[in-house]
Amino acid sequence: MKLGLHIADFTWPDGAPRLGPVLADVATAADEAGFDRISVMDHLWQIFGTPEHEMLEAYTALGFLAAHTRRAKLLTLVTGVVYRDPGLLAKAVTTLDVLSGGRAMLGIGAAWNEEESRGLGLFFPPTAERFERLEEALQICLRMFHGDEAPYDGKHYQLGRLLNSPLPLSKPHPPILIGGGGEKKTLRFVARYADSCNLFAVPEVEHKLDVLRQHCATEGRDYDAIEKTVTLNLDPGEKGERVGELIDDLTRYAGLGFTVGHGMVAGVSDLRKIETLRTEVMPAIEAL
Structure with missing residues (x-):
């Protein structure tokens, strides 16, 4: 079992003037501690606390994180498909992959968040159309990652030439993680297109895995070839009082087949919490 640090709340001591240096310190500490990946939300308004709290644009932040880390994979958890046209999204992920030395993932x-989208004038079509666009975006990104330049003529996207130079360093392509547990479409798209899925730590999670297994059988996909990741609270507590509970949670999810636990750490700007995870949690779960 591996850990992924999800950095989503940027309301830290000293405010915006120190946000960059603190974020750099958090990322460097997590990278050196052995976190398998570092993720950020793809939101423009804060969804924890109040919308007015600090929030950073995802791919600018990931580029910054790439410069302050050496080994951790970097991704959004997850990109809203309608926030960027797929050609631009594929280019952004490819750029991140090249500049990070092959450490990018596409989380999508x-x-x-309709309120955020309407507030900033972002395109936000109805649910059915967003899922149609998600499937087309997955197809376009895969083709661009592999250097297929042929035109794409979809229902929602028409691209004349899928040129993507340079190509990603990751082989066969930057891993694609689809977030969400929708049983009819999301998990079917995981089975059809993704290398990884991310589910929330909810009571229905075992059922979600069963649904994914069924979709894999329908799509002719090896269920075991898909990485299973879970989002849960990684906070060890102010004085390490939650370490035992956290290890128990991770052990249970490992038993279900999950290999990565993503999560926020409350007050992560206090680097002692990352150190607690490194010394007390990671050794206990590395063999799971």
């Missing part, structure tokens, strides 16, 4: 989903 159908988007949900």
Whole structure:
């Protein structure tokens, strides 16, 4: 079992003037501690606390994180498909992959935050159309990652030439993670297109895995070839009081087949919490 640090709340001591240096310190500490990946949300308004709290644009932030890390994979958890046209999205992920030395992942989903989108004038079509666009975006990104320049003529996207130079360093392509547990479409897209899925730590999670297994059988896909990741609370507590509970949670999810636990750490700007995870949690779960 591996850990992924999800950095989503940027309301830290000293405010915006120190946000960059603190973020760099958090990322460097997580990278050196052995976190398998570092993720950020793809939101423009804060969804924890109040919308007015600090929030950073995802791919600018990931580029910054790439410069302050050496080994951790970097991704959004997850990109709202309608926030960027797929040609631009594929280019952004490819750029991140090249500049990070092959450490980018494409985390993607159908988007949900209508209030944020309407507030900033972003395109936000109805749910059914967002899922149609998600499937087309997955097809376009895969083709661009592999250097297929042929035109794409979809229902929602028409691209004349899928030129993507340079190509990603990751082989066969930057891993694609689809977030969400929708049983009819999201998990079917995981089975059809993705290398990884991300589910929330909810009571229905075992059922979601069963649904994914069924979709894999329908699509002719090896269920075991898809990485299963889970989002849960990684906070070890102010004085390490939650370490035992956290290890128990990770052990249970490992038993279900999950290999990565993503999560936020409350007050992560206090680097002692990352150190607690490194010394007390990671050794206990590395063999799971």
